[in-house]
Amino acid sequence: MSSREDILGRVRAGLQRNAGNAAVGREVMAAALSGRVQGPKPAMDTTPQALLERFRVKSEAQSSTVDIVAAVDDVPAAIARYLTAMNLPTTAVAQPALATLDWAAAGLSVEARGARDADMVGITGCFCAVAETGTLMMCSSPATPAAVSLLPETHIAIVHATRILPYMEDAWDLARKELGTLPRAVNFISGPSRTGDIEQTIVLGAHGPYRVHLVIVEA
Structure with missing residues (x-):
């Protein structure tokens, strides 16, 4: 196992991600990105x-x-x-x-x-x-x-x-x-x-x- 795979594996374990719920997790992240409220911006x-x-x-x-x-x-x-x-x-x-x-x-x-x-x-x-x-x-x-x-x-x-x-x-x-x-x-x-x-x-x-x-x- 490479270092990358080891680190990402630990992250997945911490988030309780697996092959069965990965698609649901991606949908949650996509919804969070699309529904985010942006902060103030300078007029331009x-x-x-x-x-x-x-x-x-x-x-x-x-x-x-x-x-x-x-x-x-x-x-x-x-x-x-x-x-x-x-x-x-x-x-x-x-x-x-x-x-x-x-x-x-x-x-x-x-x-x-x-x-x-x-x-x-x-x-x-x-x-x-x-x-x-x-x-x-x-x-x-x-x-x-x-x-x-x-x-x-x-x-x-x-x-x-x-x-x-x-x-x-x-x-x-x-x-x-x-x-x-x-x-x-x-x-x-x-x-x-x-x-x-x-x-x-x-x-x-x-x-x-x-x-x-x-x-x-x-x-």
């Missing part, structure tokens, strides 16, 4: 352009940089401009879901795979984004390995404007609707990794990327 203009602008402002407040392009085909060139301007390597790793973009035409050498410790630049998409806080919601899968956003020093994320939602509650609702079963890992990213442990001085890149760049695709 939820028109598409307003959501994009709020997401941009909140992301920049979290120390991310933002570029906006018209279409997804413009993404490789936009990333190439950013890397050149920042004097960063034009060699990168990207999530396999992004393998079809024409990286070579933009002068980039991009491998579609999970990240390794030597990779300096990681390019990802995101499941969706939260305008309220300037946050990316990342859902892991074989096509979207989490390491690409966590290991490299520079994380570049492609955000489709149509996937910018007002609140975090909306992001979870969308995940339940589109994914059904939640993935192995769900990560929320709000700017570069940071810590204030030493003399309450904020230091970027403490436990992950110290540079986050967002390319928002309008169309």
